[in-house]
Amino acid sequence: MAPAETRRRILEVAFRLFHEQGYHATGIATILREANVNSGSLYHFFSSKEDLLVGVLEYALEELDPQVMARVRERTADPIERIFALLDQYRSMMVFFGCRMGCPMGNLALEVADDLPEARRLIHQNFVNWTRHIKGWLDEAADRLPARLDREQLANFVLTVMEGGIMQSRASGDLAPYDDSVAQFRNYFDSLLTLADIESGRPIGTNRVPVFASEDAK
Amino acid sequence: MAPAETRRRILEVAFRLFHEQGYHATGIATILREANVNSGSLYHFFSSKEDLLVGVLEYALEELDPQVMARVRERTADPIERIFALLDQYRSMMVFFGCRMGCPMGNLALEVADDLPEARRLIHQNFVNWTRHIKGWLDEAADRLPARLDREQLANFVLTVMEGGIMQSRASGDLAPYDDSVAQFRNYFDSLLTLADIESGRPIGTNRVPVFASEDAK
DNA sequence: CAGCCACTTGATTGATCGATCAAATATGGT
């Protein structure tokens, strides 16, 4: 077998198992079996289980754009709709897994952040990486948004809504809480767009009208 | 020692350790040591570690109102401000623990929901219990909110914001993401209050004006 | 006082945990 390919195979299997079962619940033996690797090989590339986790988190950092964000860019052109397309993509994942597993980064954040400082730093980096894409899309649509809006804060809020919604849907075993969270966020977003319309003298509804204001806007 | 007190002591210690370290990372031996109990006693009350977790979740279900919600009710009278007082109470907890540990229920939701069906059900019940309080406060303030607002959906959204914000703050080791999430939610909430003012013919700003609309409202 | 049952003691189980290491093999450079 190719040498450099082994390391990548270990990372992919470990990433998947950490996602499926969590960090502590995943034994080294399981990783070895599913990756068809002996323990010596794994410990040749990674000095410990914690070091393996660090490798996985660096791997995730590299794969976010090609594996996740690229698909959104292909499918959706409008920067604002890209945000909701991304939220819908996570929804599809939840459908595929039957409301299980959730967000791999969110899971690790709550499981290991306190005890593994290096892992915590990289999880944070992954979140920053994620929200940077959102922030970029918000910047692209800056002229459609209120001038005083803190777009970075709003970008973080998108992640908050996504993670909070997924958590509730995993707990309930139902997509409704996730859908409801996105619906509330959509409503908030539409109110921002409407405000920007007023601000810049455009006719209200140039962008989109929040559901609670639709009567007044007519 | 009093007999029935042992069970409660085990539950309290287990709840604290699950919160501090997580479910899988907490060994039975640690629980026994910190609760000053022998293994036989623990297994007299709980048939397995999973059964102990179920006990902890039922215990949490009982303690939410007296330990968490009661303080909010005492401190704050206005139903809407109670929501933000609750969010501020979780903030205080994060300050106290230095952005560690987070929400005990949220942690368990992401760690065990997939593998322990009974635990998942009870975690869901805890979330339902939490949001029912919020829903109650929103209903109290129904006349200040838009008529078409789905108050249950909004109540779930409060939990979404809280959990998503805490996750990000644990990952970053900083309270800013949590504060930012609450700030964005406050802004959304204020826009709802303003909309209700318009809807019912009250002067705008009777309740509160969102930061992005303050210029227009004058 | 007798007897029952709830509760406690604490040593011990087999399984699994993460990790080690000497030996064998493969690879790449000269």
Add this chain to the structure above:
DNA sequence: ACCATATTTGATCGATCAATCAAGTGGCTG
């Protein structure tokens, strides 16, 4: 071809895991 280094093999380690159980203690009831 040869050496040095990179990688793989797989048995094995002590520690820790959740869980068991026979023996004991203490309190309550009849």
